[in-house]
Amino acid sequence: MRKRILLVTLLVSVLGIVLLSVLFSDVFYRQSIEAVNGQLQIYMDVYAAERQDAPLDGAGAEAFAAELRGVRVTFLSADGAVLGDSEADASAMENHASREEVAEALASGEGFAVRDSATLGYDSVYYCRAFEREGQTYLVRLATQADSGIAIFVDALPTVLLLLAVDILVCLLVAWLATSFILRPVEKLTRAAASSGGKEVHTSYPELQPLAKMMNDMNAEIGAQLARIREDRSIEKLVLNSMEHGIVIFRSDEDVLLINRTARYLLGYEKNEPIACFTEDAEIAAVLAAGEPAALARRIGEREYSFRFTFEKPANVLLITDMTDIMAAARSKNDFIANVTHEMNTPLTSIRGFAELIGAGAIPPEKLAGVADTIIRQSDRLSRLIRSIINFSAIDSDDLPDYEVDLTEVVRELAGNFEPSLRQKGISFTLEAEEGVKVLSRRERLVEILNNLISNGIRYNKEGGSLAVRLAGGASPVLSVSDTGIGISKENQSRIFDRFYTVDKSHNGGGGGFGLGLATVKKLCRRAGWKLSVESEEGVGTTFTIEFCPKKQ
Numbered sequence: 001m002r003k004r005i006l007l008v009t010l011l012v013s014v015l016g017i018v019l020l021s022v023l024f025s026d027v028f029y030r031q032s033i034e035a036v037n038g039q040l041q042i043y044m045d046v047y048a049a050e051r052q053d054a055p056l057d058g059a060g061a062e063a064f065a066a067e068l069r070g071v072r073v074t075f076l077s078a079d080g081a082v083l084g085d086s087e088a089d090a091s092a093m094e095n096h097a098s099r100e101e102v103a104e105a106l107a108s109g110e111g112f113a114v115r116d117s118a119t120l121g122y123d124s125v126y127y128c129r130a131f132e133r134e135g136q137t138y139l140v141r142l143a144t145q146a147d148s149g150i151a152i153f154v155d156a157l158p159t160v161l162l163l164l165a166v167d168i169l170v171c172l173l174v175a176w177l178a179t180s181f182i183l184r185p186v187e188k189l190t191r192a193a194a195s196s197g198g199k200e201v202h203t204s205y206p207e208l209q210p211l212a213k214m215m216n217d218m219n220a221e222i223g224a225q226l227a228r229i230r231e232d233r234s235i236e237k238l239v240l241n242s243m244e245h246g247i248v249i250f251r252s253d254e255d256v257l258l259i260n261r262t263a264r265y266l267l268g269y270e271k272n273e274p275i276a277c278f279t280e281d282a283e284i285a286a287v288l289a290a291g292e293p294a295a296l297a298r299r300i301g302e303r304e305y306s307f308r309f310t311f312e313k314p315a316n317v318l319l320i321t322d323m324t325d326i327m328a329a330a331r332s333k334n335d336f337i338a339n340v341t342h343e344m345n346t347p348l349t350s351i352r353g354f355a356e357l358i359g360a361g362a363i364p365p366e367k368l369a370g371v372a373d374t375i376i377r378q379s380d381r382l383s384r385l386i387r388s389i390i391n392f393s394a395i396d397s398d399d400l401p402d403y404e405v406d407l408t409e410v411v412r413e414l415a416g417n418f419e420p421s422l423r424q425k426g427i428s429f430t431l432e433a434e435e436g437v438k439v440l441s442r443r444e445r446l447v448e449i450l451n452n453l454i455s456n457g458i459r460y461n462k463e464g465g466s467l468a469v470r471l472a473g474g475a476s477p478v479l480s481v482s483d484t485g486i487g488i489s490k491e492n493q494s495r496i497f498d499r500f501y502t503v504d505k506s507h508n509g510g511g512g513g514f515g516l517g518l519a520t521v522k523k524l525c526r527r528a529g530w531k532l533s534v535e536s537e538e539g540v541g542t543t544f545t546i547e548f549c550p551k552k553q
Helices: 002-050 058-067 100-108 149-194 206-242 261-267 276-280 282-290 324-360 365-397 407-417 419-425 443-459 517-528
Strands: 072-077 082-085 110-117 122-133 136-147 246-250 256-259 294-300 303-311 316-322 403-406 428-433 438-441 466-472 478-483 531-537 541-547
Touching: 002 110, 002 122, 002 136, 002 149, 058 072, 058 082, 100 110, 100 122, 100 136, 136 149, 246 261, 256 261, 261 316, 276 282, 282 294, 282 303, 303 324, 324 365, 403 407, 407 419, 407 428, 407 438, 407 443, 407 466, 419 428, 419 443, 438 443, 443 466, 443 478, 443 517, 443 541, 517 531
Parallel strands: 428 466
Antiparallel strands: 072 082, 072 136, 110 122, 122 136, 246 256, 246 316, 294 303, 303 316, 403 438, 466 478, 478 541, 531 541
């Protein structure tokens, strides 16, 4: 920009000097012509005063020209014929009636004309005046030379060139100083804006205030956009890192565009390093080489994951999903189907077998009563199984309102119902219940929970063992059921609340259990917001504890 300003300033200055030189040359030329004309008029006045009686021939012209020091003198008749000339033979000269100055003098008494000579580089100035002698009109013409306009300009050219040289130097200096004064505040403002870090910039020059305001507005807009971008990236990062699923967007095993925290942890990924399993796992490497969508199952630690690959341009996607709970649910479903099949098949097989024997008459009459009793017991068992399944499923759709229930009364009432079973296995029973312990629930739910816990305490207890039920009041009442039975191993304690899961398979079915009791207890406690826990040691016994936490309003 500085160079452009300097060049424009220099060009304007040079053109100005040249044009002024031409103009002044023209003015000087005109003034010199006027001065010559005035001088010739003075000479003509001298002739009129002193030489009107002189002869009008060549000698007279030469004599007058000698007095005028070189001015050409010509005498003409009224018709334009040359009578005498100080520089030429009058007889050889043509008629001058058509000459401008002559025609004007004949018409008005005097005439003036200038004729230039491009080859000689000067102009001829003519002045003509009419006189009377003895009743006859004659003309006297004086002529001298003057520099032409071009000659004047050429004469002035050295001075013009000198002025141009000085002008160029002065213009360069002045333009440089001027641009420095003009551009320095702009450059200072620009540097301030560049290093402001988004802060407002200020200037003391009123002319630059609009520019400073525009910069501040732009900085504010850019700052707002950057803030939005940072916020969007922060939200994006928060969402990605909060996902329980792992996600990787990549072009190759070394070119990872995006990876969230879960995937980074599961894959053991370090920044600027390739993803190890993409090359070390042969099956994954084959999927990447094929470039076709695929899903692979992988186990990492104690969890099971699904690796789902999607290939799109310009990048590929790996979605890592924790399938542990889904696989556990699938196993639970398989156990459910297997247990239901087993539990239903056993009584049905017994009923069908005895029915076929009865139909074939293969059972003696004295044994029919025992066979009928077996059929009835197996039918009852099948009915209980169906009711248990229906009851377990009905919990999800139970939306009846809660009310205050005296838990102490329920515990005491149910304890008496289990006396025959306790006596049959020789189990000693202890009940410790505070009076007036009440919880917000429904009686049938509490009965279901207590029945299942006490039944399991009897079913899985040892012959001659003990069973204790304790109930403590307070803001959050606590119920515990402890037995001295077979206990539960550590690895099975996480599965005992699954549907149709039984700890001791030898007891499955024999004692009337179907593996739905603890699943029902857990479901009811979870819906009510109560804390259910279990402590057990294999071969020593088990304690189930329920803390009846009040519902949050």
